[in-house]
Amino acid sequence: MNIRKVIDYTLVGLFWLTGLFILLVLIAIISYLISKGAPFISIEFLLGNPKGLPIGNEGGIFPAIKGTLWLILLALTISTIPALLTAIYLSEYGQDGKLASMINIFVQSMAGLPSIVIGLFVYALGVVYLGWGISLLAGGVALAIMILPVIVVSSRDALLAVNDNYRLIATSLGVSKYYAFFKVILPQAIPGILAGILLAMGYAAGATAPIMVTAAAIVASSSGALFEPVMALPYHLYILVNEHMSMNMAYATALVLVGLLLILNFLALGLQSIQERINSQ
Template sequence: MEFLFSSPTGMPLGTAGGIFPALMGTLGLGMICGLVASLLGVATAIYLRLYCQSARIESGFRIVIQCIAGIPSIVLGLFGYTFFVVSLQMGMSLMAGGLTLAIMIFPVVAVTTEKAIAEAEREQVLASYSLGASRAYTFFNLILPQCKSDILSGIILATAYAMGATAPIMLTASVLHAGVPSSLFNPVMALPYHLYILASEHLSLEYAYGTALVLVGLLLFIHGIAFALFLRTRSET
C-alpha cells in the first residue's frame, strides 16, 4: 500500500517511496487522450460511413488515417513537442501529452468505430432511410444501440495502448519528479517514463519491477473491461 499511495523518495529519486504521482499522471493522460481521440475518431467514422458522398474526400481521409497509424511514436512525440509544447506554449504538461497520445490512437478509434457501424443490421438501416428518417435519427436510434459496446471497447483498448507508451509522453508531459497534477497545464509523472528511468539508469531494479507490475496490472484490468463489453455484446446478439 505504501508503494501504491506514496510519492517517490530516496537518492537517486525513485529508489524508495512509492509511485502514486506516476499512477495518477498515467490515469490523467489516459482520460484526456481517450476523450479527445473518441470525439475525433467516432466523428470521423460517422462522417465516412453515413455522410461522405465524395470518393475523393473519403480517399483523402483514409490516406490521412493510414499515414498517422504508420508514424513511429517517437516522431509523434517530436511533433507534439514542436506543436503543443513550443508553438502553442503549453509547456511540458498533462494537456500536451494527452493531445499527443490522442493523435496516436485516433486511427485505431476511427477504424474500429467504422467497422462497428458497418456491422449494424443493414436491413433496418435501409428500412429507416426508406421511411424518410434522417441519417442522424438512424444512427442514434438504430445503429448506435447495436454497436455502442463495440465502439466503447475499441476506445478502451486504444486508451490502454496509449497509457503504456513512453516516447510521446517523455517529450511532452512527463518529468522525473512531480506531484499529483492540479491543473491540465502541470507536468506529470507517468508509469512508463518512471519505469524507463529506473531500468535504464539502473537506479533500482526492485522498484522498476514493482512499477512494471503495477503498469501491467492496470492495463490488464482495462483490457478486462473491454473484453467484458465484448462478451456482453456477443451474448445479446
C-alpha cells in the same frame, strides 16, 4: 486419407500451436513479473510518493499513477469526439466517396506513424512554439494524436458491423437517416465503440516515447494542472531501469502497469463479445 484433409488438419494444428505459444509467452511474462514484483507491492507503494536517493529508489508510485490517469483522460477528451464524428461520416455518409477514401488513407497513415515522431511534432509545436513547456497539456495532445486512428477505425468497424437490414428498413419506412442512426444504429454499436476506446486507453497508458519529450518528469506532484509536468508509469519504469535505481521497484512498477493494461483489455474483450452477440441477433 485425402491430401486436402491432411493439409487442413496440419494448418489447424499449426494455428492452435501458434495461439498456444502466444498465450504461454504472455503467461510467462506475467508470472515473471509477479514473482519479481509482487513482494514489493504494498499500500505504501501504491499510495506513497517516491523517496530515497536517487529519488524513486524507495517509496511509492502514486504520483505516477495519477499522472498516467490524467494523461489518458485528457487524451480521450481531446480525441474521442473528432474520432467518433470521423467514424460516423465514414460508415454512414462517406461510403465510397473520394473524401472518405482520402480520410481512410489519412487515418491509416496516422496509425503507422512512430510514436516518437508524434512526440517530436508536439514538442516543436506545443512545447516550444506555443510555449506550453513540458506539461500535461502537451502530453495529452501527443497521446490524443496517437490514439485518434485507433478510435476511428474501431468505431467505424463497430458501426459497419450493425446489420444493414436496419438501415434498409428505416429507409423503406421513410425514417430520416439522422433519426435511424441515433435511435437504432448507434445503440447497437455502442459496445464495440466502447471496446475501441478502452483499447485506445491501454495504448495511451503504455506509451513512453510521446510523453518523454512532452509531459513526463522524474518527480512531479501530478496535480492535474495543464501547464505542469507529470509523472507517468511507463516513463517512471524507464527511468528506474535505465538509471539502474532499483530493479525491485522497477518490477513492481511494471506489474502495476501490466495489471492496468490487462484490466482495460479484458473489459474491451467483454464489450466486443457483447457487440458480437448483438450483431448475430
